[in-house]
Amino acid sequence: MTAGLAERVIARDPRGIARAISCVEDEGAACAGLVRALFGRTGRAYLIGITGPPGAGKSTLVDRLITRYRRDGFTVGVLAIDPTSPFSGGAVLGDRLRMPSHATDAGVFIRSMATRGHLGGLARATAAAALVLDAAGTDLVIIETVGVGQGEVDIVRIADVSIVTLVPGAGDEVQALKAGIMEIADIFIVNKADREGSDRLVAALEASLSLHAAGPHEWRPPIVQTVATSGLGTDDVVAAIDRFRAASSASGRRRLRNEYQLRERLAARAIEYIERDVLAAGEFDTILDQIAARELDPYSAADELLRRAGLKLGGDSGAT
Numbered sequence: 001m002t003a004g005l006a007e008r009v010i011a012r013d014p015r016g017i018a019r020a021i022s023c024v025e026d027e028g029a030a031c032a033g034l035v036r037a038l039f040g041r042t043g044r045a046y047l048i049g050i051t052g053p054p055g056a057g058k059s060t061l062v063d064r065l066i067t068r069y070r071r072d073g074f075t076v077g078v079l080a081i082d083p084t085s086p087f088s089g090g091a092v093l094g095d096r097l098r099m100p101s102h103a104t105d106a107g108v109f110i111r112s113m114a115t116r117g118h119l120g121g122l123a124r125a126t127a128a129a130a131l132v133l134d135a136a137g138t139d140l141v142i143i144e145t146v147g148v149g150q151g152e153v154d155i156v157r158i159a160d161v162s163i164v165t166l167v168p169g170a171g172d173e174v175q176a177l178k179a180g181i182m183e184i185a186d187i188f189i190v191n192k193a194d195r196e197g198s199d200r201l202v203a204a205l206e207a208s209l210s211l212h213a214a215g216p217h218e219w220r221p222p223i224v225q226t227v228a229t230s231g232l233g234t235d236d237v238v239a240a241i242d243r244f245r246a247a248s249s250a251s252g253r254r255r256l257r258n259e260y261q262l263r264e265r266l267a268a269r270a271i272e273y274i275e276r277d278v279l280a281a282g283e284f285d286t287i288l289d290q291i292a293a294r295e296l297d298p299y300s301a302a303d304e305l306l307r308r309a310g311l312k313l314g315g316d317s318g319a320t
Helices: 002-010 014-026 029-039 058-071 126-135 179-184 198-211 234-247 250-278 283-292 298-308
Strands: 046-051 076-082 108-114 140-144 161-166 187-190 223-225
Touching: 002 014, 002 029, 002 126, 014 029, 014 108, 014 126, 029 126, 046 058, 058 076, 058 140, 058 234, 076 126, 108 126, 126 140, 126 250, 161 234, 187 198, 187 234, 198 223, 223 234, 250 298, 283 298
Parallel strands: 046 140, 046 161, 076 108, 076 140, 161 187, 187 223
Antiparallel strands: none
């Protein structure tokens, strides 16, 4: 089944791609086999991450970017990360509600993904879903995060370029000064630039960037003003992405991405093993109760479980 599904992805069969993304979202044994089958066909797509607070107009901006890139003949995949529905467990928003004008375009694949409780503005399977689109021969994969704050910055570990979208009049002048947002942005977009206060937001960003002065050969994030509803500034965004792509080495960012994914997979597999082969039925809940009652601390509990799993510790993690 895995080989057949991989062949459908490589052939860019829309239903095969959709099924493959569902497979990696489930994170089962079939997911691992599918990733193994596809991995050698990946590494060509350019991943564009778009993040920012709720209401910044990210989806409208993505819609405009799709139109612009399709005009130039590029195939585009979109992974739109949404909050999880408390009823279905799926994404709250649907693909066609976001970008209906591209729903019938064979050169565009749009998928909404639920966070399923994963922090950082992304779904846990985002990287694997991007890999599926990459294997399908997609030129550009746009990853739109769920509306995030300054601490939710996982997009930098996945995307080749990270774009932070802000809007005037939403307190973003203050948010922009906080280190998390400043450190992940390769490009800043001030959307809804026709609103009052956009100049103040641009000035605040410029002031913040001056405090994080780059060296003479380092990339200084540009600030692009857009009005996504009309498409104003879309060409400038594409030009900024092209400049960053030409100026930066993708290998460094992709090494970071590979490290992040490897560490995530190691942690997940270790937890799976401990829950399946080390813990007795109901024991995990018992340990949680002991921690809540302050009868046991999390460090000692973790060390004991790792010891029972046969993993050697590099020292006393509880030492002060």
